[in-house]
Every structure is written in C-alpha cells, then in structure tokens.
Amino acid sequence: MSATIPAPERSTPRQPLSRGEVVDAAIRIVDSQGIEALSMRGLAQELNVYPSAIYWHAGNKAQLLSLIYKRLMQDLQLPDATALEWDEWVLAMASAVRDEFGKHPDLAARWGSQLQVTSSGLEFAEQVLKVLSRGGFSDVQLPLVYNTVSAAIFGWITAEFATEPADAEEEWQSYLEKHVSESISQLPTINRHRKNLLNQAFSLRWESGQKAPMKASFEFSMRVMVEGLKSLKT
Known part of the structure; x- marks a missing residue:
C-alpha cells in the first residue's frame, strides 16, 4: 500500500506558485545539497506545496533541469x-x-x-x-x-x-592527496614540477x-x- 503524501502545512494563504519560484528553489537545493538531492517531492516540501504543483510548472526532472540551465x-x-x-x-x-x-x-x-x-x-x-x-x-x-x-x-x-564523490569527506581528500604525492615519486617530470602541478592540473587534483x-x-x-x-x- 503506497504511503499517503501529507498535506503541506500552511499558516497563512500563500500567493500562487510561479515557475520562477520553482526554478529558484531547485537551484538552491542543487547549490546546497548537490544535484542528486534534487527531487520533485523534495522540491515540493521546500516550497510547501503538493508535488503536483511542481509537475504542473516544471514537468519532469529532465525538463526542470532544462529550465535551470535556461535560467x-x-x-x-x-x-x-x-x-x-x-x-x-x-x-x-x-x-x-x-x-x-x-x-x-x-x-x-x-x-x-x-x-x-x-x-x-x-x-x-x-x-x-x-x-x-x-x-x-x-x-x-x-x-x-x-x-x-x-x-x-x-x-x-x-x-x-x-x-567530488557525494560521500567525500576530509579523510578521502587526504587519502587522495597522499596517494598522488607518493605515486609521483616514480614519475620524474611530474615530480620535478610538483609545486606548480599538484592540485592545480587535471588528473593531479584532489579538490x-x-x-x-x-x-x-x-x-x-x-x-x-x-x-x-x-x-x-x-
């Protein structure tokens, strides 16, 4: 049996939702939590509306992303x-x-x-x-x-x-930095220019x-x- 979606809590009547508000909220979620965290239900909770309102204004997630990039x-x-x-x-x-x-x-x-x-x-x-x-x-x-x-x-x-990986933490970055630093001892050109390359060149970054x-x-x-x-x- 599917779970019932709770009605959004509203203390006072809100103005009609606009597509711009949906896009703004979606960008906030992506910026703060990453694109994997963006969902139509989560967006509805962010805006305190029913998910159907999100679909009405933005379509599916692919269409929502298109609206975000348009913005x-x-x-x-x-x-x-x-x-x-x-x-x-x-x-x-x-x-x-x-x-x-x-x-x-x-x-x-x-x-x-x-x-x-x-x-x-x-x-x-x-x-x-x-x-x-x-x-x-x-x-x-x-x-x-x-x-x-x-x-x-x-x-x-x-x-x-x-x-970076969604679950990346400081320990992960430290491990990657250590791995790169140790590996280049066998790579003379990279090792010679390590000061200007490490974490500043593609394939040599951990951030x-x-x-x-x-x-x-x-x-x-x-x-x-x-x-x-x-x-x-x-």
Whole structure:
C-alpha cells in the first residue's frame, strides 16, 4: 500500500506558485545539497506545496533541469559586442560564462551531460555567431569556429568543476592527496614540477574548481584558442 503524501502545512494563504519560484528553489537545493538531492517531492516540501504543483510548472526532472540551465544562461552578463573587437569579446565572454557557472559548480559539472536547447541558449548562440561572423570568418569556417569556442569554454567548465564523490569527506581528500604525492615519486617530470602541478592540473587534483579554482589556466587556454583562431584569418 503506497504511503499517503501529507498535506503541506500552511499558516497563512500563500500567493500562487510561479515557475520562477520553482526554478529558484531547485537551484538552491542543487547549490546546497548537490544535484542528486534534487527531487520533485523534495522540491515540493521546500516550497510547501503538493508535488503536483511542481509537475504542473516544471514537468519532469529532465525538463526542470532544462529550465535551470535556461535560467543560468539568462543570468549571463555578456560584454557589449559593439565596444570590443571579436577576439577581445570572446575572451570577455568566456570569463563571464565561467564566473556565472562557477556560482553553481554542481550544475556546471553536468552541463555537457545533457543536450541543452533553450531560448536563452539560442540567444547566446546567436550573439556568439554574430560576433564571429563580424570577425570575418567564412561561411565554412563559422560553424567550426563556433563549435571550437563553445567546446573550449563549456568543456573546460565541466572539467574544472567536476564534482567530488557525494560521500567525500576530509579523510578521502587526504587519502587522495597522499596517494598522488607518493605515486609521483616514480614519475620524474611530474615530480620535478610538483609545486606548480599538484592540485592545480587535471588528473593531479584532489579538490574541484569550487575549492581550488583554475582561473589562470582557463584564461591562458582561452588566449591560446583565440590566437589559434586568429591565425586562420591570416
């Protein structure tokens, strides 16, 4: 026999629930507890409503995640495209994307795991393509350059903010740090440059970008990408 869902407790009548409230609450849950903690029932409890109200406004969990990513894209503060050359704009845009997604590392880490087609995402694509087109790339080059820029930015963010195991504790991180430190004694190149590599380079980290940001490496990577794209035009 299935359990009866208790009626939400209400001391005073509340205003009608909005989709925006649902998305806001979902983001709060993910930011504080991780994406695994996000459920329609838990969200209903957070908002003190019946689960049916959540489904009405957000659909299923996959649709809810799409709404969340739509919100993240809407919150992006892109630089003024008329004030910068295309290459400067791409660098500024890349930093803006990383800054915004870095506020929600658990969502950033899972960006590439689900296809995203939202109105705000399409508007973002339009803006990027407009700037790249203005930069002088040919019709053939344009989709290649756009995909390169998008993959470089969002692929980096996904990797930098890769989440630690859900049950990770300080002991786990200490173990991983000890394991890496001991293992590199047999790896001369890593050992020689350990000061600048440990916990600062991919495959050598025991903390995610939330705790150990990789901003300098990100900016360097973006500059290298842009310089490479500029060489296509010479």
